[in-house]
Amino acid sequence: MIRMPAFANRGRFEALYRGMAMAFPIMLGYFPLAVAYGILSFQAGLPLRSTAAMSVLVYAGASQFMAVNMLGLGAAGTEIVLACFMINIRHIVMSMSLMQRLADLTPAGRKAAALGVTDETFALLSFSEIRSGPTKGWLLAGVLVSAYGAWVSGSVVGALLSTVIPGDLAASMAIALYAMFIGLLVPNVKRHPPALTIAAAGALLCTVLTPQVGAGWAIAFGTLGGGLVGVLHAASVPEDADQEEQA
Amino acid sequence: MPYFWIILGMAVVTAVPRVLPAFLPLEMELPSWVRRWLAAVPYAALGALIFPGILSVDPSRPWVGLLGGLGALLPAWKGMPLGASLAAAVAVVYALQWLLH
Numbered sequence: 001m002i003r004m005p006a007f008a009n010r011g012r013f014e015a016l017y018r019g020m021a022m023a024f025p026i027m028l029g030y031f032p033l034a035v036a037y038g039i040l041s042f043q044a045g046l047p048l049r050s051t052a053a054m055s056v057l058v059y060a061g062a063s064q065f066m067a068v069n070m071l072g073l074g075a076a077g078t079e080i081v082l083a084c085f086m087i088n089i090r091h092i093v094m095s096m097s098l099m100q101r102l103a104d105l106t107p108a109g110r111k112a113a114a115l116g117v118t119d120e121t122f123a124l125l126s127f128s129e130i131r132s133g134p135t136k137g138w139l140l141a142g143v144l145v146s147a148y149g150a151w152v153s154g155s156v157v158g159a160l161l162s163t164v165i166p167g168d169l170a171a172s173m174a175i176a177l178y179a180m181f182i183g184l185l186v187p188n189v190k191r192h193p194p195a196l197t198i199a200a201a202g203a204l205l206c207t208v209l210t211p212q213v214g215a216g217w218a219i220a221f222g223t224l225g226g227g228l229v230g231v232l233h234a235a236s237v238p239e240d241a242d243q244e245e246q247a
Numbered sequence: 248m249p250y251f252w253i254i255l256g257m258a259v260v261t262a263v264p265r266v267l268p269a270f271l272p273l274e275m276e277l278p279s280w281v282r283r284w285l286a287a288v289p290y291a292a293l294g295a296l297i298f299p300g301i302l303s304v305d306p307s308r309p310w311v312g313l314l315g316g317l318g319a320l321l322p323a324w325k326g327m328p329l330g331a332s333l334a335a336a337v338a339v340v341y342a343l344q345w346l347l348h
Contacts, residue, residue, distance in 0.1 A: 025329045050250040057258035067257060071250075081256035092264035097288040099268045107269075114269035115262060119296050126289035175312065178301045179319035179336030185293045186323035198287045199294030206295035215300065222295030223288055230287020231280045239286040 015135035019142020022128060025183070026120045026143075027150035029176035030061075034151045037064050038158020044072035048159045055155035059148060060118065062215070063087045087216030093223050094122040101130070102140070109137050116144030119219075120177055127184045194235040202226025304340065308347070315340040 034055065041051040046068060054064055063084040070080050095117045102110050121144055130136060189196045206222030213221070229235050277285075297316070304312030318339035322331035 025333050028330075028333060046250060050254065053251075054254050054257070057254055058261050060257075060261050063257060063261060067253070071253075077253040077256065080253055081260055084257040085260035088261045089264050091261075092267055093288060094292060095265050096268040096271070097285050097292075099271070099273070100282075100285055103273045110269040111266055114266045117265045119292075123289065123293055123296070126292075175301075175304045175315040175319075175336045175340040176333050178297055178304065178312065178316055179333045180329060181293050181297045182316055182319040182336075183323045183329040183332035185290070185297070186320060187326065188290065190324070195290045198290040199297075202291030202294030203298035204294075207299045210299055219292070219295045223292040226291025226294055227284050227288040230290070231283050235287075236283045237286050237290060239282055 011135050012138045015138035016142040019139040019144075020146045021142075022124065022139075023121075023143045023146035023150075025176075025180045026124060026147045029120065029174075029180060030147060030150040031154040031157075033061055033174060033177070034154025035158035035161075037061070037068070038155040038160070039162040040065065040072075041068040041155070042159045042162035044068040046071065046159075048156070051159040052152070052156050055152045058084070059151060060084070060088055061151070086214060090119075090216055090220035090223065091117050091122075093220055094119070098122055098125060101126070104132050105137055105140075109140075113140050113144060116140075116148060118147065120180065121147050123181055123184050127188060192237045194230070195237055197235050198226055198230045198237065200226075201229045305344070311340060311343050311347075314343060 037055070038051055041054070041064075042048075046054075051068075054067065058064055058067075066083055066087065067080050070083070095114050098117060099110060099114065102113055105113065125140070125143065130139060185195070185199055189199070202222040202225070204222075205225045206218045209218035209221050212218075230237055301312040301316050302309035304315060315336045319332040319336040322335050323329075
């Protein structure tokens with residue numbers, strides 16, 4: 001095969017751009033939420049550098065809202081870290097599922113992508129058509145870096161403009177991320193009706209468990225338990241939805 | 248405790264669950280029921296992520312989130328792009344908040 005460097009670069013650029021476009025719904029949801037976080041963080045008395053550092057290093061919406069809330073109430077650091085762990089343990093399940101689809105990436109690429117796993121990037125990547133090939137990593141980078149960038153930049157904007165933006169306005173954009181989850185679920189339910197049974201089982205389990213164990217663990221158990229319904233042959237879904245779509 | 252150590256601790260306990268699965272060997276042949284389980288996980292996760300969380304969009308009025316979700320459902324059912332669901336849901340919630348204030 002003749003190598004054409006210029007063309008290969010264009011392929012990468014296109015993949016990166018396509019990834020960024022795919023991430024647009026996430027960015028639209030993340031930015032205002034991050035602004036709300038920045039405002040709350042400022043109100044809890046955190047300096048700008050701590051507000052930004054938390055978004056850069058932790059990059060987990062619910063945990064950051066919880067942390068600034070607890071800091072505002074004077075909670076101990078160990079309590080905050082423990083609560084953060086309990087909220088985020090669910091990502092192990094999501095990351096494990098996603099890694100099955102990223103098996104063809106390099107080990108370093110898989111680890112980098114795993115660091116970008118959030119509820120939203122996981123959901124988007126699980127239901128998007130991602131072709132295997134040399135530009136797959138660039139497409140993923142486009143999605144993951146865009147989502148991350150929206151979160152970090154929104155936090156800084158929120159902290160800087162905390163006196164001018166009303167926090168509740170930004171917070172009401174929270175519906176955007178749920179809309180994305182619904183928008184991802186519905187077409188799949190139409191294609192594979194058993195998916196509705198699986199999703200309903202996850203939702204039911206999560207609803208029952210949330211008051212007992214908190215939202216983070218409830219989502220983890222809802223995901224694992226709801227997924228078990230898919231083990232039954234009568235309710236199983238295709239093992240690689242996007243490949244089947246391409247066929 | 249300085250903010251720095253709290254943030255570092257949070258960073259570690261968040262990164263570990265995310266990255267751990269990337270260290271697992273991929274070569275191992277998973278039994279068929281485990282593969283069906285992992286294939287079903289994204290659907291179960293969507294269900295668990297949507298509900299009951301959507302009720303807390305406006306914590307004092309759970310139905311605001313539900314109506315917003317309904318706004319997202321219709322365009323998605325018609326096969327419209329993801330952005331249409333987003334726009335419809337945000338429009339419904341904004342309209343409700345505006346009417347209720």
